[in-house]
Amino acid sequence: xxxxxxxxxxxxxxxxxxxxxxxxxxxxxxxxxxxxxxxxxxxxxxxxxxxxxxxxxxxxxxxxxxxxxxxxxxxxxxxxxxxxxxxxxxxxxxxxxxxxxxxxxxxxxxxxxxxxxxxxxxxxxxxxxxxxxxxxxxxxxxxxxxxxxxxxxxxxxxxxxxxxxxxxxxxxxxxxxxxxxxxxxxxxxxxxxxxxxxxxxxxxxxxx
Ligand SMILES: [Fe+2]
Ligand SMILES: [Fe+2]
Numbered sequence: 001x002x003x004x005x006x007x008x009x010x011x012x013x014x015x016x017x018x019x020x021x022x023x024x025x026x027x028x029x030x031x032x033x034x035x036x037x038x039x040x041x042x043x044x045x046x047x048x049x050x051x052x053x054x055x056x057x058x059x060x061x062x063x064x065x066x067x068x069x070x071x072x073x074x075x076x077x078x079x080x081x082x083x084x085x086x087x088x089x090x091x092x093x094x095x096x097x098x099x100x101x102x103x104x105x106x107x108x109x110x111x112x113x114x115x116x117x118x119x120x121x122x123x124x125x126x127x128x129x130x131x132x133x134x135x136x137x138x139x140x141x142x143x144x145x146x147x148x149x150x151x152x153x154x155x156x157x158x159x160x161x162x163x164x165x166x167x168x169x170x171x172x173x174x175x176x177x178x179x180x181x182x183x184x185x186x187x188x189x190x191x192x193x194x195x196x197x198x199x200x201x202x203x204x205x206x207x208x
Contacts, residue, residue, distance in 0.1 A: 010069055013084075014117075017061035017091065018109055024092035025085065029166040031158030038101075042154040047103025048206045049149050050160055053167070054094040055106045055205040056142055060087040062116035063123075063138065067131050070124020076132075079181060083135075083174050090170065093163045100159070106205045119197075132183030137191055139175035141198060143168055 001009070016022045038046060064084035068077045098105055106112065123134035146168040153160050186194075 006069060010065055013061060013065045014113060017058050018113060020095055020105070022088045022092055024089040026089050028093045028096055029162040031162040033158050035158045036156035038154060038156055042156065043101055044103075045152070046154055046157045046160050047098065047101040049153055050094055050097045050101060050163075051103055051106055052202050052205045053146070053149065053164065054091070054098055055109065055112050055201060056145070057087055057091040057094055058106075058109050059112050059116035059201070060084070060138075060142075061091060062113045063120040063135075066117045066120025067124045067135070070121055071128055071131060073128055076128055076181070079177070080135075083177070086170050086174070090167050093167070097160050097163055107208050108204065112201060112205070115197075115201075129182055129184040130186070132178045132181050133186050134183075135178035136175050136183040137186050137194060139171045139178065141195060143171045143175065145198070145202065146171065 061084060064080045064087060068080040068084070071077050071080070095105065120134075123131045146164050149164055150161065150168070153164065155161075
């Protein structure tokens with residue numbers, strides 16, 4: 001691809017992630033038990049938690065897009081693009097749940113996308129081993145975060161829980177794949193900074 005092609009592909013990815021134009025390749029995960037009706041407070045809580053998860057997936061699109069742009073390795077670019085396709089399913093599923101719960105996506109999504117894209121470019125510029133290490137750490141943190149949501153989501157909201165369970169399994173696989181591909185462990189201060197940035201994002205996205 002020429003630099004212009006890359007720029008257009010990157011811009012197209014950003015517009016798709018932010019406009020909700022993306023479609024899932026896999027059907028939305030179905031709960032094993034039928035969903036029971038939620039009371040208004042439970043619906044609000046589920047909506048807030050799924051908004052946080054939707055923001056996480058907007059950021060995943062930005063990170064993978066930036067990292068695919070930054071790497072010089074064709075093989076690694078394909079790996080990032082493949083992972084981004086699975087993240088597109090997550091994006092579409094969380095968006096569907098937001099609609100079903102009557103909740104809105106975060107109003108700050110363009111800001112989250114831009115911030116995550118900058119982080120992804122920084123990681124990508126630091127070389128492939130660091131970039132992969134960044135994926136390992138991000139995916140592990142997201143996996144832990146999804147685990148905490150399984151504790152907080154109302155037990156009646158089996159539909160959201162099924163989505164979060166599948167996402168958690170996918171993120172664990174993304175981390176394992178990146179580690180297998182040669183991701184190097186990140187220094188502790190970088191991991192703490194990533195956690196701090198994620199906390200700002202998740203706390204804010206709970207409300208707006
Ligand atoms: Fe994801
Ligand atoms: Fe992932």
